[in-house]
Amino acid sequence: MFKFLFRTRHPGKVDIADILSWAWLFFGTTMVAIPIAWAILSSFKTEAEVNSFPPSLVPKAAETIELEGQSKPLSVWEWHKEGEESMRVALIRRIGIKATVVDIKNPEQTYQVPISEITQVKGVHFEWKNYTDPLKQFDFVTYIKNTVFVTFVATILTLVLNSMAAFALSKYRFRGKNAIFMLILSTLMLPLSVIMVPAFIVVVGLNLADNLWGVIFATVATPTGVFMLRQYMLTIPDDLIEAARVDAASEFRIYWRVVLPLCAPAIAVLAIFSVIWRWNDFLWPLIVLSSPENYTLQIGLNTFQGQFSVQWHYILAMTVIALLPVTVVFLLLQKYITQGVASSGVK
Amino acid sequence: MKALIHKVAEGLDRLMRMIEAPTLVLQKKIGIHRMGYVFLAPNMVLFSLFVFLPVGLAIAYAFTGGTNMLIWDRPYVGLENFSRLLNCKNYMEPATCEFDLFWTAIHNTWWYTLLNSIGTLLMALITALVLNRLVRGKAFFRAVFFYPVLLSPVVVGLIWKWFLARNGLLNGFIENLGGERIIFLLEVFWSRFWVVYISIWFHMGFFTLIILAGLQAIPSDIYEAAQVDGTSRWRQFWRLTLPLLMPNLLVVAVLLLIRSVQVFDEAWVLTDGGGPGTANTFIVQFIYQTAFNSEVRLYGLASAASVLMGLVLLILTLAQVWLAKKSEY
Numbered sequence: 001m002f003k004f005l006f007r008t009r010h011p012g013k014v015d016i017a018d019i020l021s022w023a024w025l026f027f028g029t030t031m032v033a034i035p036i037a038w039a040i041l042s043s044f045k046t047e048a049e050v051n052s053f054p055p056s057l058v059p060k061a062a063e064t065i066e067l068e069g070q071s072k073p074l075s076v077w078e079w080h081k082e083g084e085e086s087m088r089v090a091l092i093r094r095i096g097i098k099a100t101v102v103d104i105k106n107p108e109q110t111y112q113v114p115i116s117e118i119t120q121v122k123g124v125h126f127e128w129k130n131y132t133d134p135l136k137q138f139d140f141v142t143y144i145k146n147t148v149f150v151t152f153v154a155t156i157l158t159l160v161l162n163s164m165a166a167f168a169l170s171k172y173r174f175r176g177k178n179a180i181f182m183l184i185l186s187t188l189m190l191p192l193s194v195i196m197v198p199a200f201i202v203v204v205g206l207n208l209a210d211n212l213w214g215v216i217f218a219t220v221a222t223p224t225g226v227f228m229l230r231q232y233m234l235t236i237p238d239d240l241i242e243a244a245r246v247d248a249a250s251e252f253r254i255y256w257r258v259v260l261p262l263c264a265p266a267i268a269v270l271a272i273f274s275v276i277w278r279w280n281d282f283l284w285p286l287i288v289l290s291s292p293e294n295y296t297l298q299i300g301l302n303t304f305q306g307q308f309s310v311q312w313h314y315i316l317a318m319t320v321i322a323l324l325p326v327t328v329v330f331l332l333l334q335k336y337i338t339q340g341v342a343s344s345g346v347k
Numbered sequence: 348m349k350a351l352i353h354k355v356a357e358g359l360d361r362l363m364r365m366i367e368a369p370t371l372v373l374q375k376k377i378g379i380h381r382m383g384y385v386f387l388a389p390n391m392v393l394f395s396l397f398v399f400l401p402v403g404l405a406i407a408y409a410f411t412g413g414t415n416m417l418i419w420d421r422p423y424v425g426l427e428n429f430s431r432l433l434n435c436k437n438y439m440e441p442a443t444c445e446f447d448l449f450w451t452a453i454h455n456t457w458w459y460t461l462l463n464s465i466g467t468l469l470m471a472l473i474t475a476l477v478l479n480r481l482v483r484g485k486a487f488f489r490a491v492f493f494y495p496v497l498l499s500p501v502v503v504g505l506i507w508k509w510f511l512a513r514n515g516l517l518n519g520f521i522e523n524l525g526g527e528r529i530i531f532l533l534e535v536f537w538s539r540f541w542v543v544y545i546s547i548w549f550h551m552g553f554f555t556l557i558i559l560a561g562l563q564a565i566p567s568d569i570y571e572a573a574q575v576d577g578t579s580r581w582r583q584f585w586r587l588t589l590p591l592l593m594p595n596l597l598v599v600a601v602l603l604l605i606r607s608v609q610v611f612d613e614a615w616v617l618t619d620g621g622g623p624g625t626a627n628t629f630i631v632q633f634i635y636q637t638a639f640n641s642e643v644r645l646y647g648l649a650s651a652a653s654v655l656m657g658l659v660l661l662i663l664t665l666a667q668v669w670l671a672k673k674s675e676y
Contacts, residue, residue, distance in 0.1 A: 017480070017580065021481070034510075035510040039506040052514070164386040164389065165387050189664035196635070198402075199397055200638070202397060218393075221390045251382045251386075253367060276497055301502075305616075319506065335486070341493075
């Protein structure tokens with residue numbers, strides 16, 4: 001491991017550039033990892049721990065103990081006596097700066113101690129309730145369902161519609177083909193931000209406002225997808241299609257049974273990106289959806305943080321849920337994603 | 348998961364068999380090559396509805412006033428929306444303009460675009476150069492730097508909001524070092540700083556990959572020849588790498604400009620919608636607020652602002668296409 005990490009371009013020689021490079025990589029990795037790891041770890045903290053300062057890294061919670069003769073579980077504290085060994089005690093009540101504690105080993109024995117002499121004992125504790133509570137009390141289950149629906153349907157439609165268009169543009173000769181292709185390409189430079197107002201008006205006109213289908217339909221015809229698949233289909237020899245025609249296959253069957261399976265690698269890349277895009281979408285659903293039962297996870301999360309900005313323990317847990325699928329997809333398909341970006345500049 | 352994929356594939360197959368029959372009839376009627384139109388049709392319908400029609404509408408709405416949504420209920424006002432947006436005594440002072448928020452947004456966007464583009468380009472270039480040097484571990488570090496690109500803007504906004512919170516980790520560090528806690532997102536300077544910083548953090552990996560692809564396209568025998576001539580590494584960078592990479596870098600720079608002008612999502616989440624005050628209100632946010640988030644929905648004014656922004660983006664895109672064409676040779 002050590003050898004691997006410190007391998008240099010010229011064996012046996014470490015020059016300044018190597019040191020600087022590794023310093024940059026180390027620095028960059030920390031910059032990326034710390035905020036994310038910190039948020040994920042914090043999502044397992046109890047409400048009190050989330051709000052405490054100075055912040056701790058590991059999720060911890062106050063330890064409690066049930067003692068004979070006490071009706072409620074008591075919190076465990078450490079009593080630092082001057083010149084003596086410290087002792088574990090349980091707190092019964094606290095009035096002003098005086099606390100009444102009970103010796104854990106000897107539950108009959110109670111003491112009056114100044115609170116400056118005691119500190120609370122905390123143990124590592126993962127608060128799973130942060131994840132289950134919002135799902136029960138708030139609409140997060142609905143948001144997740146909506147997001148899964150949008151992501152799933154939009155991705156299928158994206159793949160089918162874009163591959164059909166790409167098939168037409170790569171394997172047929174018809175009038176206006178190049179003009180249509182240029183027209184589609186030119187929409188690459190039309191970001192949603194420029195046309196969001198009239199696009200919303202169109203959605204209203206189609207009676208799809210505040211409807212998940214309004215979110216889906218506006219996003220499935222992507223110039224990126226058409227372009228990517230067309231370039232890929234150009235590499236499929238036309239002879240193959242001619243052969244299928246000789247065998248009396250219908251044009252639709254040729255698309256579905258011959259061309260599409262051969263495009264699997266390109267389809268897979270587009271599928272990965274479509275899933276990531278749709279899962280992460282924010283501005284367009286924000287415009288189209290207005291009632292909470294139709295919110296997607298991203299919109300729900302943003303609204304939730306606006307309304308309950310003190311409940312960070314819930315916000316962070318739901319944030320982790322929102323980043324989880326994308327992270328899993330990335331960990332599994334990292335190679336294809338980075339290659340897809342490097343070769344075609346999608347995202 | 349596998350069962351689900353299988354089920355979906357099966358369902359799609361059944362659907363396709365159903366679709367096949369009518370297309371066959373159509374095919375016999377119109378001939379094989381006109382089937383191209385049939386395959387294009389669904390996509391073009393959606394394109395027309397959600398892209399081409401909105402472009403036309405954006406221009407049409409920009410010349411209308413009032414608060415009605417339907418275009419035929421809206422009075423034609425000519426260039427009034429544009430002249431109101433551009434009505435300004437001193438363009439450097441948003442307060443002297445009729446729509447001061449618009450000009451504040453323009454100034455904010457302009458500064459953001461400048462800082463974000465330079466920052467991202469530099470960071471991505473350095474990272475790509477470092478990654479390109481690596482003998483091993485390249486895939487791992489490429490993945491690390493790229494990962495944030497895939498996160499959603501809401502997630503990025505919330506993670507950083509928490510990191511920068513009053514009792515967040517950063518303030519923990521600061522207090523540990525003997526400093527005072529800072530409420531970062533309520534101070535104008537700091538909130539602006541973090542919006543730019545987080546944008547760089549968020550999108551840098553994407554541009555790193557693109558520059559890295561450019562670096563790897565430089566033939567290695569050029570360097571071998573330089574090595575034989577005894578050219579120093581530093582000189583190799585300035586005289587070979589940078590000039591050979593320049594077309595690629597210019598394309599990346601324009602791409603960065605195009606994206607920066609459209610800043611919205613992560614800044615919106617991070618700053619609770621542009622705060623403190625209007626310190627982080629950008630143009631897209633102005634359009635969004637004017638059209639959807641205010642008492643009177645001023646579609647005409649928002650469309651006029653969209654058209655102006657579209658023109659800027661059009662110029663930048665033409666520059667990018669031109670540069671991309673040039674860099675191919």
